[in-house]
Amino acid sequence: MLTHKSNTFFLLAVLFLLSILSFYIEIKGYYFVLIFFFWLLIAVAGSGLIRMNYHLKAHSRSFSSDRKIAITFDDGPTEITPEVLDVLKKNNVKATFFCIGNQIEKHPEIFDRIIAEGHVIGNHSFTHSKNIGFFSKKKMLEEISQTDISITKFLGKKPRYYRPPFGVTNPNIAKALKETKHFVIGWNVRSLDTKIKTEQKILKRIKSRISPGSIILLHDTSLKSLRVLEQLLVFLQENNYEAVTVEQLLEIPAYEN
Template identity: 55%
Template sequence: MLKHRNILLFCISAIITLFALSFYFDVKWWSFLLVFAFWLAMTIFGSSNIKTGYFVKSYCDNPAEKELKIAISFDDGPHPMTEKVLDLLGQYNAKATFFCIGSQIEKHPDIFKRILDEGHVVGNHSYSHSNRFGFFSTQKVVDELKQTNAIIERLSSKKALYFRPPFGVTNPNIARAVAKTNHHVIGWNNRSLDTAIEDEAKILKRVKNRMAPGGIILLHDTSLKTVNVLEQLLLFLQSKKYQCVTIDALLNIPAYEN
């Protein structure tokens, strides 16, 4: 797996080598530009694709899982629509993991408590879910994680160890922050794109086509569209004999501090 530090060292070495060669050969200026462009492209790709683990180790599936087990995860709640999601999960005896925004927990504490009361797992999804989260300083990220963890702990007496970065964006500041807060970064390997695609059938098809034992599905418990997709998905999983488990059960990594 490519890592930020390795790519950075490679690019620095390439620049130094090109500079040294320029004393003996006609090294074109664009050679240096190509190295920089490669570094920039890898940085952008690594930042936006949590599955690469480019900046920080992220858990996106369990490839060793041979049984028909899968984890459904929901981002951006709790939300009034979460109630319908919970109704469906209960109807199909499925467990899920909810990555909750701190400010949303404050708005809907009763729904948050219902998530836990019904045997699901919760994780930290920042306090603000700001569009600028990827530009936050290390300390600002730490503050957001601690603020949301404090809300979770106040309402549940549980200290959450899971963190899913907003938009799945990672960078060196986020990596340093989770090292300080001791969170496990949880990603996914089956992204529904339910916030971008309007056609429910297309969302369902996309998820089904990427289905495999040990996978983690990303949905959002914030729209009726996703609720409708979830019902069809749970029917499909039931027909294929899949068991929907929480992420801690799938990865064998504790969701809360003992």
């Protein structure tokens, strides 16, 4: 498995070898640049694609052949969340919500309802800052611990799941999570429901990627995503899929005892 450590070791080893060879044969400078560019390309891809497990191990799907999938929601709770909960309740489906700490503080009654209706809760940072990829380890620890405190205040127990905002990882995030001992939960079906404009295109994208063991990423932030959820649940039923929580799918405990 290609990791940041092995990628960097490869870079340094090749640069060292080229440096030694340069004493005996002419090595063009652009070879050094190309090697560094190749390293950088892999590092950028690994930081943005959580399934690569480049900086840390992320659980992005189950490899069981059972026709079970997990629907997950990021960025809530919001004003849309109650309608999402209504749809889930109507269809007797439990989901997993990766919640933002400051959103919990804004909508405590909605968050309380998520818990009361038996859905699983995960940590999704406190601010979901666009600059979170540049935060220090200390700042990341604050983001994670603040959200854990907010969740525990309502839930009565500490969450063990963490999902990085935007799916971005880096050495500082990895170090922070190693210290907090959270399980990192990714996905293998990204709906792009915050980017794609029409619900039909979003649904088509999900349908083309779903398979037994999939973890689907949605957001409880728009009516568009709500309508996608309604149609997705019909599709799952028609195709004999069972929607379960991430905890049930991966058999990894969601909370500390």
